[in-house]
Structure formats: structure tokens, C-alpha cells
Amino acid sequence: MGMKGNQPPKSRGISRKPQNIQDLAEIAGVSTATVSRALAGTGNISAATRERIRALAEQFDFRPSSMARNLRIGRTGTVGVIVPLGHEKSQHISDPFFMTLLGYIADRVADRGYDLLLSKIVPHDPEWLSRQIDSGRVDGMIIIGQSNQSDVINAVARYYAPLVVWGAAQTDQSYCSVGSDNRRGGLIATQHLLSLGCRRLAFFGDPSVPEVEERLNGFRDALRQSGENAVGTTLPVHFVPEQALEDISGFLDLADRLDGIFATSDTIAMTALQALQDRRRSVPQDVKVIGFDDLDLARRTVPALSSVRQDLEAGADALVDLLFRKIAGESVESVTLQPQLIVRASTVAE
Amino acid sequence: MGMKGNQPPKSRGISRKPQNIQDLAEIAGVSTATVSRALAGTGNISAATRERIRALAEQFDFRPSSMARNLRIGRTGTVGVIVPLGHEKSQHISDPFFMTLLGYIADRVADRGYDLLLSKIVPHDPEWLSRQIDSGRVDGMIIIGQSNQSDVINAVARYYAPLVVWGAAQTDQSYCSVGSDNRRGGLIATQHLLSLGCRRLAFFGDPSVPEVEERLNGFRDALRQSGENAVGTTLPVHFVPEQALEDISGFLDLADRLDGIFATSDTIAMTALQALQDRRRSVPQDVKVIGFDDLDLARRTVPALSSVRQDLEAGADALVDLLFRKIAGESVESVTLQPQLIVRASTVAE
DNA sequence: TTCGATTCTGCAATCGATTACGCAAACTGT
């Protein structure tokens, strides 16, 4: 180990790239303290020396070790992003929804000079979260989707502050979350179907996930509010694509008078489109389909998928912003995003 | 800042959670050196003390600061994953291909106890890579897709070893890469179309990207080899979905005798399916379509998409494995994965 | 010119771990 090259004796003459503030201090003819202050812009230091040192740093393309800094300061410079896959062990982290959100989060976190520590976790026991936190590798934590783990999260949030969660805001939660108004999303999606004349509706999604439950509530609200004698049923669909296709196919074989589907994710909606196609039931003529999320893929299905848009970019913004404010010690409120109806060919023929 | 709680005076009595090996050493009645050795399992230490200290650490759920360790050891404990978006400024990191690969890489890297620093970079200047490396925040770097930046990568690879690249292996490259045999992929995709009777083929993809160029070569190989008098043309399609749809639509309006499409990504293929559908040209009867990558979404399009499968999980495995071996100082060879033809409904009716 | 108030800068301790080196205790063999 210790593959440290032989440093040439501290020559005062030609100076090679400085490896640390020590070297740079020597070149500049000042102490390390001064260099540190110059680069950080802290403490009292004359503008002249500050600029001189900064110019040198620039010239040598020198950046102080953030590791050493973090050690001294007592922070890690890393935020953890964790995806708990509670309900479906085999759901993969590459799920397009997670990944889209993650992409935005990564950009925002990087903007602040922090690293991103990505973990995918299948919670076997209630300790998964505290273990992750106590590992001391992160300054804060973003959890994407509480899945069915909101109890655990709640418990941990009571003693660990810098924690924000993507997902539904629940009434009794002690943690801070960012999420869409899922009930409203469910409402507008269903109203859309009803307004197009659908009367026999199905809700595709697993209501044991809190967000989905809310969407289901919105679905029911809409049915109740409509004067029409519309009916609706629920099909708990697995998140795993293969399973989902089976679930949906089986259902469709029975439900032959169905004329509208509200799927709780674009992914499920896509599968529904496929199952419908297999059965030669045309979309949107026979059955209208609307998804949720409005991921990129929604606009590229055949037919293009109507969806309830969640603004994931704004969501990521909010998540990261809240997290850093919590790290700074502020106390902050949860954020709710307003979903937006996006109409495409899967509900309205051109 | 500095929200360090008031430490109680070093009581010898009831011991609270140790914060560092110092504390633990005190509890155990040994020196920090011994604790370090016990926990790391290095150096000469009696089995008895080692186990005793480990038990204590376990009991207090203590883990030594990886930050301090990394500083001392001279490593960062982080690998960078960087996605250069050279050709398409607006291409988003949430592109499903990147994200799928990234997900697998994240898992592997985490397995080794390393962090993942994710950066999306739009290379404005040739310095982008060296800047990233000189920031000293990573022990190694995985680049996903050389895009049109292979010159830059080549130059940097000559002085910076721990660097692996996802993408086509080029003849003159000085860096180590993992990628599919793209030429072969192009070949088998095209042979598949030809074997189904297609004679007027189109290749959809931008050949200025090295991987795509190889696939195009495979496409041409197949045409040349087939005794048939088949013809093929090329349409450079943008990566951005909206643009791509325009490109493809325009092309299809002219190319009305087309009977086979080889798209260089599933994403493009999906767009092609959509454009064909808009024009009431049925797939696979009128036109057969095959994609590349075999992402998860391929099986869920309507009709389900035939594709050339790249085993991204194996690819991620290889990338991470090679990277760590390079970090350890080994010299390693590039890896080429064999692509595999996946036939679905977009080329063969059920 | 001299003294006190300001600025600026350097010294040295510190963050939490690792590890070369050396001393003491426990063996080994004769």
C-alpha cells in the first residue's frame, strides 16, 4: 500500500501541482491557515492575499480535499437516497418512476456540492432505516416512497431530523414529505373518464400503498359525486410487470362490459393497453385508459396514454430544498404538489 | 453549526454509545490502536481481545467513521458515475437506458461498500473529464456511453488509470470498456428482418455515436451477405423523443414501401411504432420493427417489441469488477458481451 | 514619537481513524 510517489525534496524553485493546502501555502509563502481562509472566504483576511491565493489555486487547478474538510467540520457531504421496496421484493430499482425522480434529485443534490449515496433496500426487519442512518455515512436522507413502511419511518423521524420522504402526506406523520395530492389526482382522472361517457370503471392498483389508497379515494369520490349511475371496481395489481399482466388479463376476461380504466401508474396502464390489445378491445373506442405519473413513456405508447401528471422535477426540487433546510436546523412543512390532467389518445380519439 | 451535544465528562461508569474508537478503547480498557486492529482484523492481535472488542462494537452498534478512515488511507470510498450527454444537450439523465444500467451499477458498487457519485455532464469543452477527475472526490470513474467524446476519454485514460467506460470497444482506444458486440447485434437484428421476408429496410439511429455506427455496420453486413436483393437506408434520428417523432414521421411519409425497421434503441423503436400507428400501417403485417437494448419497456409496448438484448446486469457487473481491479492496480482487458435476439410481436404475429 | 485599537497572519490543536516502531511479556531451546 501507500503508493505515495517519491516527493522531490521541498524545492523552492519550480513548483509542481500542489496536492494540499500545505503545498499551496508554501508556493504562496504563507501559512496553511491563510490558504484555508482565502479559499473558504472566511475570517479576516486581506483582499490582496485572498485574491493572490485564489489566483494560484486557479492556476494550478487546485481544490482542497473535501474529505479532510468534511472530517474536520463533522459532516459527510453526502445525502442518502433510499428506495424501500417493501411490498414487492422483486421490484427493481430501475423502475422508471423511481429512476426519473432520482435523476432530478441527483441533479439538485449535485448542484449543492453533495454526493449522492444510492441504496435500494428490501426491508426485512424494522431496523432497516435506523441501521442505514446510524452508519453515519450521510448528513440527510431522502426516502422515495414510504411503501408500506410508514410506521418505521415515523418512528425514526422522531429522533432523526434530516429526513424527507416522497409520498403521500398522511395525517399523523411526524416526518416531512413531498408528494402529489393523490386524492385529487384520482378525482380528476375519474371525472375525466366519466365526462367522456364511461360508466363501468375499474381502478387498477394496490391500495395497501398509501399513495394508491388516496387515489382510490379520489376515484370513489368522483363516482359518488357524479349524478350518473356509474359503477366502479378495484383490481389490486402487482407492481411486477409479468404478474401485472396476468392479473389484468384475468380480470379483463371476466369484465367484458368495462369501458374505463384508471391505472395508478403509467406502467400499469401500459400493461393494460397491452392486455386490451390482446383481446381486440380497442382503445379508446371500447375502453378508455388513463394512467398516473405522466412519465416520459406515456407519450410514446400506442395509443398515447392520457395520464395524471406529477411534476417530478418540482418534486425533486422541493425534496432537496426541504432536506437541506432541515440539515441546517430549520423546521419545515410538507409540500403538496397539484396534479394535472394530461389528455392523449388513450381516452380521446383524435 | 457545530451541533455537537455537550459530552458528559469522561465518566468511567455507565458508558453511553461510543462515538469513536477512542471511546470504545476506553470502554474496553485498551488503546485505540488495538481497537482499530480488532475491527479491521489486521496486524497481530490475540483472538481473545479481538473478539471482545468486536462484541462491544456489536453491542453498541458502533461503526468506525469511514470518513476518517478514508482520509488516513488516502482513498475516497466513492466511485463516480458520469453520463456525458455530448450529442443531445437536452437529453435527460432519466433516459431509461441510462437509468437501468445505473440501477445495476448502484447495486454492485454498494455491495463493495462504496458510495456512488452521480454526475450528468454536458461537455462544453474538452476539460470536462479531467476537471471531474482532478476534483479528487472519487477513486475511480465509470463513464456510461462515450457519446462523441472518445477523443477526450482516450486522452485522459492515458494518465488516469481507474476509468472504465460503457460502450463500443474501438480499435485504438487506450481505455478499458465494457459493451456489447454492436456489430453482431446489428447483424442478427437485420438477418432476423430479412429472414421474415423484409426487403426494404431502414436503420433508425445516429451513426455519429460509435455504438450506433457499429450497429449500422452490422446492418450493412447483413444486407450484403443476404443473396436477396434487399435494400436499406439510414435515418439519423435524434435522441430527444419529440424530435425523434418528427424525424420518423417525415421519413415514413416518404418511405411508403418500407417493410422493416431496425431501430438502434427501444426508445426509438417505440416512437417508430407510434408513428406507424398514426399512419395506419400495421405492425408486424405491413412493417416489422425491431429495437435494441431489450429494456423492460420493450415487452410492454403494443405490439410487444422484438429487440436485441444487451445484458445490462452482466454489463454492470463487469464494469464494476473491472473498475475495482483497476483501482487495485491490476491491468485488465475490455469485455464484450454477446447480444441476443429477442423475438416478440412487432416482428412475428402470434 | 508613542500608545492603543484594528487588521492580518501564524502556531498549534483538532476531527477520527491507521500504522511504523518499540517495549514488555510469553515462549523456545539448551
Added chain:
DNA sequence: ACAGTTTGCGTAATCGATTGCAGAATCGAA
């Protein structure tokens, strides 16, 4: 029982930065 090994552990330097404290330099005022 004594010199020579071997083994187990502690001392202290070190990684590269930050920062409290204090000394030096500068300045203004008397």
C-alpha cells in the same frame, strides 16, 4: 535459568483540512 524469538499491545506521527488564540503589522490619534 538465560539469551533469543515471537506475540500482543501502546505511543505517537500522520492523512488534509479548520479555527481559537495570540503575536505582528498597520494605522490613527494625541
